[in-house]
Every structure is written in structure tokens, then in C-alpha cells.
Amino acid sequence: MLKIIVCGALGKMGKEVISKACRRKDVKLIGAIETPGHPFLRKEIGEKIEVSSELEKAIEKDSVIIEFTTPSATLEHLRIAEKKRTPIVIGTTGFKEEEEKRIKEASCAIPIVLSSNMSIGINFLYNIVKEATKVLGENFDKEIIEIHHRNKKDAPSGTAKRIAQIIANVEGKNLSDTGVYGRKGIREETRSKEEIGVHAVRGGSVVGEHTVLFIGEEERLEIIHRAESRSIFAEGAILAAKFLAQKEKGLYDLQDVLRLK
Numbered sequence: 001m002l003k004i005i006v007c008g009a010l011g012k013m014g015k016e017v018i019s020k021a022c023r024r025k026d027v028k029l030i031g032a033i034e035t036p037g038h039p040f041l042r043k044e045i046g047e048k049i050e051v052s053s054e055l056e057k058a059i060e061k062d063s064v065i066i067e068f069t070t071p072s073a074t075l076e077h078l079r080i081a082e083k084k085r086t087p088i089v090i091g092t093t094g095f096k097e098e099e100e101k102r103i104k105e106a107s108c109a110i111p112i113v114l115s116s117n118m119s120i121g122i123n124f125l126y127n128i129v130k131e132a133t134k135v136l137g138e139n140f141d142k143e144i145i146e147i148h149h150r151n152k153k154d155a156p157s158g159t160a161k162r163i164a165q166i167i168a169n170v171e172g173k174n175l176s177d178t179g180v181y182g183r184k185g186i187r188e189e190t191r192s193k194e195e196i197g198v199h200a201v202r203g204g205s206v207v208g209e210h211t212v213l214f215i216g217e218e219e220r221l222e223i224i225h226r227a228e229s230r231s232i233f234a235e236g237a238i239l240a241a242k243f244l245a246q247k248e249k250g251l252y253d254l255q256d257v258l259r260l261k
């Protein structure tokens with residue numbers, strides 16, 4: 001039986017993970033963590049689990065933490081996970097470079113799955129983009145468009161950045177030099193073949209949509225993934241937790257979980 005603790009339990013993703021966990025016989029919710037001062041602290045959720053702000057007290061032997069919060073909260077929970085030698089699945093996005101380094105350091109002591117997108121389909125899309133870039137090469141311009149709900153704080157999405165990085169890696173480019181994030185004004189030069197365009201759209205209640213365009217002369221290839229429900233991310237997070245329960249330490253992503261590498 002997989003024992004999980006959900007951090008960000010009353011957020012949109014936390015609720016989805018808890019709902020899915022409570023419908024499964026092979027998963028047991030043992031902790032629901034929210035921020036100190038949250039109005040629903042000490043209320044019951046899921047299988048009569050009391051919402052708490054004390055992660056360390058919720059951790060039991062052989063449990064796994066599933067994290068969908070903010071970068072600052074995630075790093076604090078990571079510190080506790082490291083202290084208690086507890087595996088952690090991180091679905092939080094918006095980390096800065098130094099924060100990602102901190103996660104990598106912690107993976108030397110505990111097993112971690114870090115993924116900006118827990119969708120099985122998106123992780124298969126990564127492989128498709130990689131192969132398409134190899135085949136189409138410099139003859140096609142590459143542009144990425146991502147759409148999310150109006151409340152998403154980080155832009156572009158972690159998934160869009162991951163796609164751009166995959167393209168850059170295949171082409172031997174440095175994304176910090178070639179990435180173009182939105183365009184405005186009049187440019188003296190036309191679009192260069194080196195550019196990887198990334199564009200963010202925010203509005204309504206869109207769960208998530210990513211379009212990767214390979215644009216050539218007189219033809220265009222579009223690869224599109226649409227997330228129609230947050231439950232797909234919850235399923236991926238639980239799969240990741242089951243994967244980590246068998247690991248001792250290391251940094252993994254959902255591609256490792258799904259054996260797509």
C-alpha cells in the first residue's frame with residue numbers, strides 16, 4: 001500500500017490528487033498539508049484526514065510526499081523531506097536556477113521526481129519533439145505557444161521551457177542565447193534560423209494547452225497537447241510516487257517513471 005502526503009492539499013491540484021487517491025485501493029492518504037493560518041486547518045478532507053500545516057508530524061515510515069505548492073513552500077518541505085529521508089514528488093513550477101540546484105543537491109540524499117508537467121501525453125510529446133527536431137533540423141523554424149488559465153503565475157510555463165530546451169539540446173544551441181519570449185515592435189533583421197520562439201497566453205479556465213510549430217517553406221507541422229482535466233496530472237503524480245517508493249536516492253522526472261528514456 002502506497003502512503004502519500006499531499007502538500008497544497010486544498011489547491012486545485014492537491015484536491016485532484018486526494019480525490020484520485022481516495023478512489024484507489026492501492027493508495028492511502030495519510031497527510032494533507034496546507035499553509036499556516038489557512039482557514040481550513042484542522043478540517044477533515046479525503047479519508048477523514050485532518051488538514052495540517054505540520055509536514056514533519058505527518059510523515060510516516062515508507063510514505064511519499066506529493067508537492068503542488070509554491071517554490072518557497074516546496075523548498076521548505078524539501079528540507080523536511082531530506083531530514084526525514086522521505087521521497088518527494090515535485091509538481092511545483094516556477095523555480096529559479098538556484099532553487100533547482102537546491103533540489104538537485106537534495107537528490108543526493110533522497111529520491112525525487114521533479115516534473116513541470118505530470119501528464120503522460122506531454123511526456124510522450126517531449127519524445128516526439130526531439131525526433132521531429134532531428135529530422136526537420138534547420139530547414140524549419142520552431143515556435144512554441146502555451147495557453148493556461150488566468151490565475152497561473154509563472155510564464156512561460158515550465159512545460160514550454162522544457163520543450164524549448166529539448167529543441168535547443170538537439171540543435172546544440174544555448175537556449176539563453178536563442179530563446180525569444182514574445183515579440184513586440186519593429187525589428188531591423190528578419191527572424192533568424194537560430195531563434196526558438198516561446199509565447200504565453202493567459203485567460204479563462206484553460207487547464208493547459210501546448211502547441212509546438214515546425215514552420216518550413218510552404219508547409220507547417222503542428223504538435224498539440226490539450227489537458228482537459230487536472231486529473232491527468234494527479235494520475236501522473238501518483239505513478240511518480242509509486243516509482244519513488246522503490247528508489248533510494250536520485251533525481252528523476254516523469255520520463256524515468258514512464259520508461260520513455
